[in-house]
Amino acid sequence: MVEKPLSQLNSGEKGRVVKVVGDPLLRRRLVAMGVVRGAEVIVVRRAPLGDPMELLLKGYYLSLRRNEAENVFVEVDGKQT
Amino acid sequence: MDKWSLKIAGSYALALGALYVACGLLEILSRMGVSPFKIDRFIPADPFSGFASIVVGATYLYSVRALLTGREEGLPFLLGGVVLSTILGVTFILVAGAHWLDSWLEGGEFSLAEELRPEIWLFASSLPVAYFTLQWIRASGRPGSFPSRWLK
Amino acid sequence: MMVKVALIGNPNVGKTVIFNNLTRGREHVGNWPGTTVEKRVGRGKHKSVTMEIVDLPGLYELTASSIAELIARDYIVKENPDVVVNVVDASNIERNLYLTLLLLELEANVIVALNMWDVAESRGYGIDVKTLSELLGVPCIPTIAPKKVGIEELKDEIVRATQKRRVGGRPISYGDDVEMFIGKIETIILRDARLSKYPARWLAIKALEGDERALKTIEELAGPETLSEILSIVAESRSVLGGDPEVVLAERRYNVIRVILERAVRKREVKLILTDVLDEVFLNKYLGIPIFLAIMWTVFYFVFEVSEPFMKLLNEGFIMLGKLAGETKTPLASLWADGICSGLGFVLQFIFPIIFLYIALAILEQSGYLPRAAFLMDRIMYNVGLGGRSFIPMLLGFGCNVPAIMATRVIKDERDRLATILVIPLMSCAARLPVYVLIAGALFPEYAGTVVFSMYMLGIILAILVSLLARKLVPGLKGKPAPLLLELPPYRVPTLTAVLSFAWRRALVFLERAGTVLFAGALILWFLAYFPWGVEPGSGDSYAGLIGNTLQPIFSPLGFDSKLVTALVFGFWAKEVVIEALGILYGVEGEEEIRSVIAASVSPLTGLAYMAFVLIYVPCIATVAAVKKETLSWRWAAFLVAYQLTLAYAVALIIARLGSLL
Numbered sequence: 001m002v003e004k005p006l007s008q009l010n011s012g013e014k015g016r017v018v019k020v021v022g023d024p025l026l027r028r029r030l031v032a033m034g035v036v037r038g039a040e041v042i043v044v045r046r047a048p049l050g051d052p053m054e055l056l057l058k059g060y061y062l063s064l065r066r067n068e069a070e071n072v073f074v075e076v077d078g079k080q081t
Numbered sequence: 082m083d084k085w086s087l088k089i090a091g092s093y094a095l096a097l098g099a100l101y102v103a104c105g106l107l108e109i110l111s112r113m114g115v116s117p118f119k120i121d122r123f124i125p126a127d128p129f130s131g132f133a134s135i136v137v138g139a140t141y142l143y144s145v146r147a148l149l150t151g152r153e154e155g156l157p158f159l160l161g162g163v164v165l166s167t168i169l170g171v172t173f174i175l176v177a178g179a180h181w182l183d184s185w186l187e188g189g190e191f192s193l194a195e196e197l198r199p200e201i202w203l204f205a206s207s208l209p210v211a212y213f214t215l216q217w218i219r220a221s222g223r224p225g226s227f228p229s230r231w232l233k
Numbered sequence: 234m235m236v237k238v239a240l241i242g243n244p245n246v247g248k249t250v251i252f253n254n255l256t257r258g259r260e261h262v263g264n265w266p267g268t269t270v271e272k273r274v275g276r277g278k279h280k281s282v283t284m285e286i287v288d289l290p291g292l293y294e295l296t297a298s299s300i301a302e303l304i305a306r307d308y309i310v311k312e313n314p315d316v317v318v319n320v321v322d323a324s325n326i327e328r329n330l331y332l333t334l335l336l337l338e339l340e341a342n343v344i345v346a347l348n349m350w351d352v353a354e355s356r357g358y359g360i361d362v363k364t365l366s367e368l369l370g371v372p373c374i375p376t377i378a379p380k381k382v383g384i385e386e387l388k389d390e391i392v393r394a395t396q397k398r399r400v401g402g403r404p405i406s407y408g409d410d411v412e413m414f415i416g417k418i419e420t421i422i423l424r425d426a427r428l429s430k431y432p433a434r435w436l437a438i439k440a441l442e443g444d445e446r447a448l449k450t451i452e453e454l455a456g457p458e459t460l461s462e463i464l465s466i467v468a469e470s471r472s473v474l475g476g477d478p479e480v481v482l483a484e485r486r487y488n489v490i491r492v493i494l495e496r497a498v499r500k501r502e503v504k505l506i507l508t509d510v511l512d513e514v515f516l517n518k519y520l521g522i523p524i525f526l527a528i529m530w531t532v533f534y535f536v537f538e539v540s541e542p543f544m545k546l547l548n549e550g551f552i553m554l555g556k557l558a559g560e561t562k563t564p565l566a567s568l569w570a571d572g573i574c575s576g577l578g579f580v581l582q583f584i585f586p587i588i589f590l591y592i593a594l595a596i597l598e599q600s601g602y603l604p605r606a607a608f609l610m611d612r613i614m615y616n617v618g619l620g621g622r623s624f625i626p627m628l629l630g631f632g633c634n635v636p637a638i639m640a641t642r643v644i645k646d647e648r649d650r651l652a653t654i655l656v657i658p659l660m661s662c663a664a665r666l667p668v669y670v671l672i673a674g675a676l677f678p679e680y681a682g683t684v685v686f687s688m689y690m691l692g693i694i695l696a697i698l699v700s701l702l703a704r705k706l707v708p709g710l711k712g713k714p715a716p717l718l719l720e721l722p723p724y725r726v727p728t729l730t731a732v733l734s735f736a737w738r739r740a741l742v743f744l745e746r747a748g749t750v751l752f753a754g755a756l757i758l759w760f761l762a763y764f765p766w767g768v769e770p771g772s773g774d775s776y777a778g779l780i781g782n783t784l785q786p787i788f789s790p791l792g793f794d795s796k797l798v799t800a801l802v803f804g805f806w807a808k809e810v811v812i813e814a815l816g817i818l819y820g821v822e823g824e825e826e827i828r829s830v831i832a833a834s835v836s837p838l839t840g841l842a843y844m845a846f847v848l849i850y851v852p853c854i855a856t857v858a859a860v861k862k863e864t865l866s867w868r869w870a871a872f873l874v875a876y877q878l879t880l881a882y883a884v885a886l887i888i889a890r891l892g893s894l895l
């Protein structure tokens with residue numbers, strides 16, 4: 001298990017949310033949208049210009065900017081990168 | 082979907098996509114005054130609609146490689162092409178209606194040949210593809226799980 | 234009997250269609266007091282019960298940090314509606330139930346409408362409605378709003394629910410550790426009678442979460458001692474719960490939801506999800522943006538081509554009406570023909586592009602493409618100090634600034650929205666094009682296309698600069714764009730009635746608000762052009778001409794003569810009028826004539842400066858009216874006028890000076 005910010009995941013990678021940090025307002029919005037500890041997140045794709053990213057979690061699609069996704073830490077199966 | 086249907090669809094998409102791109106290019110070229118043919122009665126000189134046509138064509142062409150080798154991965158682009166072709170085609174039909182109304186009010190000229198732009202007849206040619214993709218959506222019976230396997 | 238029903242739900246759950254089904258079009262649209270958040274109230278009747286239905290804004294949670302959320306929360310706490318219908322997207326039930334839990338905390342009399350039932354089925358969700366109702370403790374009704382499935386049942390349930398109000402209680406437990414703290418705070422709250430009008434458990438939870446509004450209420454009503462007592466419990470909870478109570482509570486809510494769904498929902502294997510398939514194309518790395526541009530071009534083409542015959546028809550109708558006053562030229566006849574009729578005709582001809590633009594916008598919105606556009610464009614927009622949601626309104630600005638400004642309502646964050654409103658007028662609207670074409674054609678016959686194009690580019694560059702500067706300097710706009718957190722909902726086929734009713738409502742709003750201002754402006758300009766009575770209308774002797782003459786010295790550094798300045802005065806009403814005014818001022822008719830007069834009397838450099846000025850200075854009074862309407866303050870409208878006049882002057886001056894150096 002490797003822990004890293006969600007923003008570093010590649011398209012198609014899957015992770016489980018460990019913690020959400022950062023600005024309280026942003027954190028509140030994120031947890032309300034279901035980005036809570038234990039939630040499983042799949043990175044679906046990045047926008048054509050590289051940012052924002054599209055996620056699949058709790059059965060719906062959510063898109064976050066890179067600087068927002070940096071505040072979400074996920075654990076990923078597999079080898080250290 | 083069996084391999085042969087996919088291959089046939091792929092060939093059709095290749096032809097359709099190529100026609101869209103060709104018409105789109107001609108629309109742009111004839112605007113720039115360098116069109117090789119004298120066809121402005123059937124292909125209007127409109128760079129923007131030309132661009133839109135090229136986009137539709139490119140979407141169709143995206144599906145071709147996978148379909149011709151019998152893989153379903155091309156089907157999303159086929160469907161996307163149909164959706165775009167419909168948006169463009171229906172818009173030009175509505176606009177033709179508006180032009181007709183305009184000529185009726187003003188007593189001006191209304192030429193059906195001019196209104197029957199490539200976008201309209203290419204839309205009509207896309208209808209078999211629409212039927213095909215509809216069949217695919219209805220019949221695609223292979224189970225996956227949510228998220229569906231179309232999610233890379 | 235009259236019952237109050239509130240509709241609430243996440244964005245994109247089909248709440249509006251449910252609202253339309255319940256009210257059958259009998260509705261009143263306004264704003265929530267003091268805000269630009271749309272308030273829709275409608276009436277419906279079912280089994281001799283009259284329902285007054287209020288559509289609350291779409292939201293994800295009920296915190297004190299956004300206007301929409303405060304409106305909804307205050308409405309439920311203070312107005313205490315008999316029934317709260319929570320519209321839930323059944324295909325996205327996990328996230329949607331979060332709001333449901335918050336409503337249950339509020340002790341509202343909740344009915345859950347499991348909308349988009351068909352989409353949920355196609356995604357393989359088998360929802361056991363009976364179990365779900367039992368676990369939530371509230372009735373759940375499956376609905377498919379566009380097909381009117383489940384609407385009668387929903388109405389039945391509303392009537393039934395008004396008869397037996399659910400009383401408070403504790404339907405859902407957030408775990409012993411959390412409950413202990415909620416209980417402690419609740420005891421303190423229950424002790425104080427002054428807090429009794431709020432649901433005690435809800436207030437306790439909000440206090441534990443550190444909700445500013447709740448803490449302030451407690452302080453105001455129960456005094457600072459009670460507050461500090463509560464705050465010490467909150468502080469204690471932080472160390473015991475091992476984290477921010479707010480985050481812990483959110484996690485617990487999602488845990489509760491997971492437990493409920495494990496029992497009430499069976500997931501089935503599914504074949505294919507249309508939304509996934511389409512997004513693979515529409516959000517494709519290479520095709521995504523070209524497709525977006527092609528779609529946007531199609532929208533514009535549709536709007537302008539289709540509305541043209543209608544505009545012509547209307548215009549001619551009003552000219553005919555104007556002729557009713559006869560040929561004799563008296564002030565009264567002129568008031569009728571040149572003031573009222575041409576003014577009304579002018580105002581009303583806007584209505585067609587606006588209706589068609591809104592039809593297109595409604596299709597984009599209801600099909601689910603709008604959030605995708607924001608997703609595709611966010612990178613660019615973020616870099617210029619705005620967000621992806623600002624892109625479509627700004628793009629609409631190239632058509633007409635007025636609906637563009639009204640369309641900023643899709644931007645949730647208030648500061649982002651204001652910043653967008655301030656830069657939209659820099660998008661060259663369709664009315665400015667004829668001015669460019671005429672002047673560029675007269676002065677730069679060889680490069681007319683390039684010159685016109687560079688005017689559009691100048692507008693875009695200035696918009697970027699203004700937005701970047703405003704986010705640094707202007708109070709009320711300072712700061713970074715709001716977080717994106719954008720949901721990409723399933724694609725859906727828009728319904729005709731929903732699209733038409735959306736467009737029609739918006740058009741009416743435009744007529745009501747902008748219409749009066751526009752009409753008044755038309756009359757004022759008529760007066761300025763035709764008086765003192767007897768002068769050649771709009772000529773140098775009219776009041777407008779006098780204003781132009783008086784103002785001319787200010788503009789002489791830019792090289793504008795008094796005729797050009799007078800035309801600018803008219804351009805304040807609407808940009809197309811500039812050409813007409815120039816024609817009158819030069820005493821010529823027809824575009825060809827105007828063109829040759831301009832070519833003879835205006836230098837290319839002055840022409841360039843003039844075009845830039847026309848681009849930048851206030852687009853038209855309709856836009857100013859729309860800005861006032863959408864910002865609820867004359868201050869922002871005045872700021873817009875002031876900054877645009879200054880900017881226009883500065884840019885024109887730079888062009889004039891630089892040009893004379895070359």
